[in-house]
Amino acid sequence: MTTGSPAIRVRGLHKRYGRTHALNGLDFDIPRGQLTGFLGPNGAGKTTTFRAILGLTNPNEGEIEVLGMPVPSGLPEIVKQVGVIVEEPGLIKPLNGRTNLAVAADTLGFGHDRIDEMLDFVGLSADAHRKTGDYSKGMRQRLALAAAMLGNPDLLILDEPLDGLDPAGQHAFRARLRDLAAEGRSVVVSSHDLADIEALADYVVVIDQGRLVTEGPLETMLGGRNTRVRVAGQEEAAAAVLEAAGYEVHRDDVGLIVVSSEGAAIVEALARAGIYPDEVRPERSTLESVFLGLTGMTVR
Amino acid sequence: MSLFRAEYRKLSRRKLFPIMTLLLVVFVGLGAFFLIVFGEIAPEAAEGLPVLEKPEVYEVGAQQAATQTWYPLIFAVVLLGGELSTTVWATSLTRDSRKVRQILARFSTYSVATLIAFLVAFAFWVVLALIFAPGEGFMTGTQLVGVVWKSALIAIAWTAVGTAAVSLLRSVGPAIGAGLAIYFAESFLALWDPWENVSLTAASTALFTVDFGGGGFAGLVPGGGLETWHKLVIIAGWTLVGLALTWWGLQRRDA
Numbered sequence: 001m002t003t004g005s006p007a008i009r010v011r012g013l014h015k016r017y018g019r020t021h022a023l024n025g026l027d028f029d030i031p032r033g034q035l036t037g038f039l040g041p042n043g044a045g046k047t048t049t050f051r052a053i054l055g056l057t058n059p060n061e062g063e064i065e066v067l068g069m070p071v072p073s074g075l076p077e078i079v080k081q082v083g084v085i086v087e088e089p090g091l092i093k094p095l096n097g098r099t100n101l102a103v104a105a106d107t108l109g110f111g112h113d114r115i116d117e118m119l120d121f122v123g124l125s126a127d128a129h130r131k132t133g134d135y136s137k138g139m140r141q142r143l144a145l146a147a148a149m150l151g152n153p154d155l156l157i158l159d160e161p162l163d164g165l166d167p168a169g170q171h172a173f174r175a176r177l178r179d180l181a182a183e184g185r186s187v188v189v190s191s192h193d194l195a196d197i198e199a200l201a202d203y204v205v206v207i208d209q210g211r212l213v214t215e216g217p218l219e220t221m222l223g224g225r226n227t228r229v230r231v232a233g234q235e236e237a238a239a240a241v242l243e244a245a246g247y248e249v250h251r252d253d254v255g256l257i258v259v260s261s262e263g264a265a266i267v268e269a270l271a272r273a274g275i276y277p278d279e280v281r282p283e284r285s286t287l288e289s290v291f292l293g294l295t296g297m298t299v300r
Numbered sequence: 301m302s303l304f305r306a307e308y309r310k311l312s313r314r315k316l317f318p319i320m321t322l323l324l325v326v327f328v329g330l331g332a333f334f335l336i337v338f339g340e341i342a343p344e345a346a347e348g349l350p351v352l353e354k355p356e357v358y359e360v361g362a363q364q365a366a367t368q369t370w371y372p373l374i375f376a377v378v379l380l381g382g383e384l385s386t387t388v389w390a391t392s393l394t395r396d397s398r399k400v401r402q403i404l405a406r407f408s409t410y411s412v413a414t415l416i417a418f419l420v421a422f423a424f425w426v427v428l429a430l431i432f433a434p435g436e437g438f439m440t441g442t443q444l445v446g447v448v449w450k451s452a453l454i455a456i457a458w459t460a461v462g463t464a465a466v467s468l469l470r471s472v473g474p475a476i477g478a479g480l481a482i483y484f485a486e487s488f489l490a491l492w493d494p495w496e497n498v499s500l501t502a503a504s505t506a507l508f509t510v511d512f513g514g515g516g517f518a519g520l521v522p523g524g525g526l527e528t529w530h531k532l533v534i535i536a537g538w539t540l541v542g543l544a545l546t547w548w549g550l551q552r553r554d555a
Contacts, residue, residue, distance in 0.1 A: 055395045056387065076397035090386035094313035106306035107392050107402070147388070 005068040007032045007155050007186035008053060013062030015048055015210070022048045023059065024210035030188055030203070035181035037197030037218070038190040039291070040207040046190040049207070050086050050159050054079070067154060080109075083148030086159040089140060090147075093133035097124055097143050100132055104147040118146035122176055138169025145176060155186045162189075162196050174200055198222070198287040206291060213291070221290050226283040227263050230255035234275055241273040242266065257283055303398075303405035311409055316378060321417040324371050328421040331364045332428045340432045353435030356510070359443065361425030363508035365418045366451040369458040369501070372414040373479035376462030379410060381472035394550045403546055407463055414455035415448075422447065450507040457500055457535045460542025467549025490522035499523065503534035 008030035015023040023045045030036045040046050051057040053064055055075040064071040066078045091100050101115045119125045122142035132140060141161055148156060158177075162170050177200060181187050191197050197204060197218075204221055206213040214221070231238040239249045239256055247266070248259040258266055263280050270277055311317060336357060339346040352360055383389035383406075393402050439447070461482060466475035489495040490502040502523030510521065523531060 051387070054387065054391055056390060072395075075395040079391055079395045080397075084387055084391060086387040090388035092310055092313070094315075095309065099309060103306045103309050104388070106302035106309075107389065109302075109396070109398060 005065060006030055007036075007067060008188065009063075009065040010049070010053075011063045013049070013052060013064065014060045015045075015052060015057060016060050022210055023052070023062075026062070026207060026210055026212055028205045028207070028212050028215050030186065030205065032186045033181070033184045034202040035177060035187045035189065035200060036203045036205060037201030038188050038205050038207070039194065039197050039287075040190075040192065040213075042192050044192075044208045045210040046192075046207065047086065047159055048210075050084075050157055050190065053157065054082070054084060054086070080151060081154045083151060083153035083156045084158075085141070085144045085148055085161055086157065089144030091132045091140055091143060094131060096129050096131055097135070097139075098128040100143060101147055101150065105150050108151060110151045114150055114152065118149050121149070121179075122146045123172060136166075136169065138165045138172065141165060141169070141173060142176065145173070149180075153185070156180060156188065158187070158189045160190055160192070162191060162193070170196075194287045194291060204287070218287075222285050222287060226285065227258045227260055227266055228255065228279065228281050228283040229258055229266060229270075229277050230279040231270070231275055231277045237273070238270055238275050238277070241270060241275060245269040255279075303401055304409065307405050307409035311379070311413060314379075316375070317413055317417070320371060320375055321420055324365070324368055324417050324421045325424050327368055328361070328365050328425055329428070332361065332425050335360070336425075336428055337432045340434075352429075352433055354429065354433050355435070355437040355439055357429045357433045357435075358426060358439045359447075359508055360510050361429060362422050362447040362451065363505065363510050365421035365425060366447075366454045366508070367501075367505050368418070368421070369454065369504060370480065370483050371417060372410070372455050372458035373462040373465070373483060374476055375414060375417075376407075376410045376459045377466045377475040377479055378472055380406060380463050381466040381470075381475055384466065384470055385472075399550065400547070403463070403543070403550065407459060407543065407546070410463070411452070411456045411459045414459055415452050418451040418455060419448070422451070453507065453532075453535050454504045457504070457539045457542070460539045460546065461500070462542075464542040464545035464549060467546045470549070496522060496526070497530075498534060498537070500534060500538045502526065503531040503538075507531055507535075 006029040010029075011027050013023045013026040014021070026045065026049065038046055038049070048057060052059050053066060053071065055072045066074070067081055069078050071078065092103065095103065097119065098115060101118065102112055105112050105115065116125070119128050122145055124139060124143055124146065127135070127139065132143060135143065145158070145161070148158070162173060165173060177187055177189065181202065189197070189200060201218050203216070204218050205215040229238065229242075235251060235256060239251065242249050242256070242258055250257045250259070260266065261282065263282065267277065267280055334349070335352050339349060339351055383393060393399065396402055462479055465478045465482070466472065469475045469478060486499060486501040490499040490505070496502045499522065503526065505521055506523030506526055526534075
């Protein structure tokens with residue numbers, strides 16, 4: 001394992017199913033030790049990408065490295081170091097929670113020594129002897145997370161883990177994921193829900209139609225780039241002054257948005273022109289606005 | 301050992317095994333009804349049907365139970381196919397460095413379960429035969445041991461065919477269709493002399509020496525003319541080919 005490499009490195013990935021191009025030259029890096037949101041609308045290619053990373057789908061072109069090891073030749077070693085929930089969690093409903101973990105540990109080649117710890121971690125110790133068929137969806141997802149964690153993996157890949165959970169279930173699941181990232185593990189969570197990722201991730205990879213749209217730290221993507229300026233009745237003059245000063249300025253119903261985080265310099269430029277703004281504040285974007293801005297698409 | 305324990309735990313709580321075993325018992329019970337019970341309760345209507353007497357009736361029962369080869373085919377397809385549809389198990393089956401052990405653990409567990417099902421169906425036949433069949437006597441210890449190993453060989457070979465079908469097709473529905481196609485095609489081809497020499501149906505059926513009271517019936521059974529070593533080679537060959545195709549099917553990505 002190469003510790004300096006990204007947790008996942010994908011280059012030029014193509015996957016075709018007949019005439020459908022599921023992945024179309026996809027490139028991205030997933031950093032180590034962070035919680036990464038893997039975002040895209042339904043049909044963007046998220047699950048196909050995960051299946052390719054796990055060696056379950058054979059890409060037509062491209063390279064994949066996981067924890068510094070190439071796919072597919074490194075897969076026997078990779079699967080020992082990666083915990084996964086993709087599509088169905090693979091729980092056996094007639095078995096209770098503890099036995100499900102015992103079966104998973106036996107099948108995946110791990111000992112039983114972490115079962116109690118993992119049940120405790122996902123908050124299911126009290127329900128460990130109940131049939132998983134009687135669990136709520138949130139409980140099943142948390143048990144699946146415990147199963148994925150049995151091998152103490154360096155990397156967790158979770159496909160739409162919050163999908164279908166009620167708010168309490170989402171809250172509990174997010175808390176567990178943040179704990180894992182705080183321990184220094186690399187966690188990748190896919191979702192088609194922009195708000196899910198915004199609430200959770202440190203780093204974001206956005207794909208659509210099998211291509212990378214953008215990737216980077218969430219904070220950089222959302223905050224600090226823009227400044228909101230309100231100047232009642234003087235929008236046009238203020239915009240002209242700021243544009244003359246070299247700023248990119250957009251107008252909306254509320255006022256001006258200046259593509260810069262230099263609030264003091266903006267105020268100074270306006271004051272020199274005799275314009276005193278009513279409000280100047282950093283404008284934090286939503287992930288949705290970033291997504292729409294970058295793609296010019298409607299979120300599906 | 302842990303892999304076998306996991307497979308046992310998974311199988312022991314699933315409804316598939318008792319339901320399919322019940323179905324097998326019903327099928328074998330229907331055969332017993334026409335071949336044993338019917339002649340006793342309606343002798344005039346049963347005129348012309350072969351009369352099965354003790355102790356030969358037990359060997360016929362063993363053959364009837366163990367040649368329900370649709371059972372291991374469907375059983376293996378459904379169980380392994382179910383695992384292939386979930387990523388966690390599919391990853392362990394296809395990408396784990398212990399892949400061969402993963403396959404063998406499942407194959408062994410399914411084969412043992414099938415053997416148990418065959419023996420349960422045989423036991424049901426035995427009970428009906430004890431009550432309704434004319435004649436005296438029971439199987440010897442050697443014959444009983446023979447029933448177990450012959451049934452085991454059939455279970456193993458047809459389980460291998462089932463695991464191969466689902467590993468190659470990666471989908472339960474088409475794999476059941478393919479398995480049943482093999483089952484029926486093999487049953488017909490077994491009657492064709494050139495194919496009889498490699499037919500799994502013929503080798504499976506003819507493992508049991510059944511002659512319906514000396515009526516020359518044995519000569520009509522597919523594979524009846526094959527030597528024992530020949531039957532064993534056919535069964536071993538199909539098993540090895542089935543396992544090799546299972547391994548290769550799981551090795552492939554994107555099926």
